[in-house]
Amino acid sequence: MQLFRILILSAIGLLILAGLSSCDLIKDDENPNQMPEVWFINVPVDSSEFNYAPEVHWQGYDPDGFVNGYEYHDDASVEAVQAYQAGDAALQAYIDGLDARVWVPTDEASQVIYLLTEEGDTTEHVFMIRCIDNLGTYSQVKVRTFYRSNQRPNPPQLRWALHDLRCREAGDPDDGYDTLYVVCDTLFWDDYVTATWPGVEFLWQGSDPDSRLTNIIPLEYSFALVNAEGDSMELPVYDDSSYVVGYRAGWSDWTAGTQTILYGHPTGDYNFFLKCRDDGLTESEIVRAEFYAIKPQRDKFLLVVDSNAELTPIDRVRMGREPDLIMNFYNGENGVVEDAFQIAEQLRTNPDVIASSPNQEMIPSLGNYDEQVVFLQNRNDDPLPYSFIHQFETIWIIDDDNAAISPTVAPLRKQVLMDFMNVGGNVMLTGRRILNGQFAMNIGSPPDQFFANYFDLASVNPKVADAFDDFQGCAAGNSGYLPIQLNPDIMDSLMWGANTFDCLPGVEWFGRTTARTGYDFSVTLMNYISCTINDEFFITDVDLDVKSSTPALAILSIPEDSSWNRILDVTRVYNVTKDVYGDFMYVNPNSSGTLTPDPEIYVSTPAYAGAWVNDDVLEVDFHYIPISVDHDQPVGERFARMDGVTDITIHPDGGIEIRITAENRFKTSLYTFPLSFMDNTPVEEGVPWAPEIGPVGPVTFLIAVEMLWFKQSVDFTFEQG
The missing domain is CATH 2.40.30 (Elongation Factor Tu (Ef-tu); domain 3)
Incomplete structure (x- = not known):
């Protein structure tokens, strides 16, 4: 009886299981997963012909779920075209035989299809689209044919980014873009782009003969840099956020950008090659730019440039002084430059000098005088050659004469010096009529880019040759300097017409920027002393x-x-x-x-x-008139161009942490009076803060301190919080 009951229960269980199973089978048969459907939107229509890459639109639908994506395939093979022309069965057989890897997945309902075509051909393309639903079922493939013709893009044209500023003549309608562009000037390289050196930048533009006003063909560009030996140079590789992620020689990645910046290569001749391609991936001819660039070596400390002109008859009766006599003061048997060099070498270990450094570091040695200081005679005021000046850390231009250079030469001189400073060189200018005579600044004009941005001047007071004889010396604007007076023996040797004067004409002055922002800084070091201070009113x-x-x-x-x-x-x-x-x-x-x-x-x-x-x-x-307006005006200053970053961190507890980091880009000094006209008799009591050097001439001491300034690091890091 017990066994019978068990058998009955088992039979009932089997019947239940069978019933459930049969229900599932019936349900599956009644509600199978339905195939999704895809179709073309009416743009572009079937059999359209293009000379550009069209945007094809489609739409999908799934009656019992949702469309999970699309896949398309552009096929221009002979087999695909023949299958399409042979009818539906042949086309379906061709589609069924396609490798799954040829299908391009996308979530979008449209796509720019490149319809790749060789130049000069008109190619028939069989374009296929299908969709897939949420259960992985594909729709039937829908097909359209498109025709694509293509012409090769025009060769791109390029130029140096500074062409308008440096190469283009006034009134020239030509913007400089060309397929063979030769940079008009020697360039400087640097290891990296800075706030003062933007790199060697090239710009370009391209066009495609297939473009129309209503449809401009998009172009991509690739470039390469090759040296004179034919070696391809490494160029930066950028990620999508324009960060450098590495370097690679050869052709760059294709980019829609129309400019690039080059930097960090050795001195030499270079060819910058450029090509473009259209949306059919047809490439243009290769064009190029030629240029010569110098990477500064800076293995010598100081270049002293003699810019004192040979005197004309009129210069001689305008208190001019022979250039050989002037330079004998600097580089003669008892020349002040070598004496100043040796004093600077002594002073670099002085505790006060070290304490004045932002990081309290000892100034590096100036080295051997004969190896580190070079004199260059440039009495015709020719622009300084890049191929020569790149060896030096600092250029000092001496112009103690009373002559003026041609206004057409001055801009070239300024440009060379600005290029030199932009890549980290330092410049000192000293002399008489520096503003009006040496750099052709007009009376009443404001500071130009050269003096405003590279010497921190807010105002200038240029003077002509026959200006009022009013200058008698300088008062130290800084307690670390010595006052300087005119040398009476030299003044007695100078003639204005048939007369001599106790005071000197043509000494200019300037005003420094007082509202400077950022990390740059400047300081006044010498002030004008007028001969009128002792006159009766x-x-x-x-x-x-x-x-x-x-x-x-x-x-x-x-x-x-x-x-x-x-x-x-x-x-x-x-x-x-x-x-x-x-x-x-x-x-x-x-x-x-x-x-x-x-x-x-x-x-x-x-x-x-x-x-x-x-x-x-x-x-x-x-x-x-009371004391001259020139009296007590700045005639000596120094300036440091800095590039810095301020990071501010606010902590959860409310604390604030500030970190300032600044790096020097270049330094300048400007003295608008002739050092060789000044009395350099040693001051017996010496300099209070530097007793180790003993009696010293005030001009010698000024030069020594300026040498230390150019050798000293002014980079700094400040942290608080």
Whole structure:
């Protein structure tokens, strides 16, 4: 009985299982997974012909789920075209035989299809699309045919990015783009792009004969850099975020960009090759740019450039000095440059010098004088050759003459020096009429790019050759320097016409930028001392000579030692002999029109007293302008161009951490007075903070300190918090 009950239960269980199974079979038969469907949207229509890559549109639908993606295949093979032309059965058989790897997956309902075609051909393409649903079932393949014709892209044209600034003549309509472009100037390389050196940049543009106003063919470009030996140079490889991820020689990756920056290669001749391709991947001819670039070596410390012009007859009577005498001061038997070099070598270990360094580091040795300092005579003011100056850390241009260079030469000189500084070189300018004479700045003009950006000047005061003789020396704007006065023996040797003067004309001054932002810094080191500081403001009862006269006008001669160009007013003109007063009219500063000033005072006289004569006794009172506006203005300064980053971190507890890192790009110094005209007699008491050097001439000491400035690192890191 027990066994019978078990058998019955087992049978019932089997029936239940069979019933469940049969239900599932019935359900599967009633609700199978339905095939998705795909179809073309009506653009572009079947059998369209293109000379560009069209965008093909489609749409999919799944009645019992959802479309999970699409796959397409563009087939221009002879077999595909023949199968399409043979009918549906042949085409389906061809599709069934395709390798699964030829299908391109996409989630999009449209795609630009390149329809790759050889140049000059018109190719028939069989374009296939299918979709797949959420259960992995594919739709039937839908097909359209398209025709593609293609012409080769035009050769791209390229140029140097600075062509307009450096190579293009004023008024030239040609923008410089060409298939063979030759850079007009020698270039500098650097190891990396900085805030002052943007690299060697090339720009290009391309076109395609298949382009139309309504459909511009997109182009991609590839380039390579090859040296004179034919070696392909390594170029940066960028990721999608434009970060450098490596370097590779040969042709670059294809890019839609129309510019690139080159850097970090050795000195030499180079060819920059460029090609483009269209959306059918047909490549253009290869074009190129040629250039020569120099990577600075900086294995010598100082180049001293003699820019003192040979004197013309007019220069000699305008207080000019022979260039050989000038340079003898710097590089003669007792030349100050070598003395300053040796003093700088002593001072670099001075505790005060080390303490003044941002990182409190000892300044590196200047090395051997004969190896590290080179003098170059450049009295024709030719632009300095890149091939020579790249050897030096610092260029010092000396221009103590009173001559002016051609305004057409000045821009070239500035450009060479700016290029030199942009890649890390330092520059010092010293001399007389540096602004107006050496660099052709006009009277009343604001600082140009050269002086504003490379010397930190906000204003300038250029002077012409016959400016007022007013300069007698410099006061130290920094406690670490010594005051400097004119050398009276040299002043006695200089002639203005037939006269000599105690004070020097043509010493310019400037104003530094006071509202500078960022990490750059500058400091005033020397200030102008005017000869007017000791002059009286009022002079009375002066008996002047009468040069000529009529009953209504008297012309009076001013004594040579009078500061006639500072006369503010003539307050009284009394003729003692005739017991009459005249009325002051004006001062004629140079009545004879010669080099020698011949100032005159014009006075209106009462006609009834008759013409004045030279025997008449006169009493004339003068009111002078107070101290010259030049007095105490900056005539010496230094500037450091810095490139820095500030990082600020705010912690969860509210604390703030600040880190500032700054790196020097270049340094400059500017002294607008002639050092060789100054008194360099050793100061017996020496320099209080540097007793180890003993008595020292103030000019020698100034040069020594500037040498240390150019050798010293001013990079710094500041952390707080």
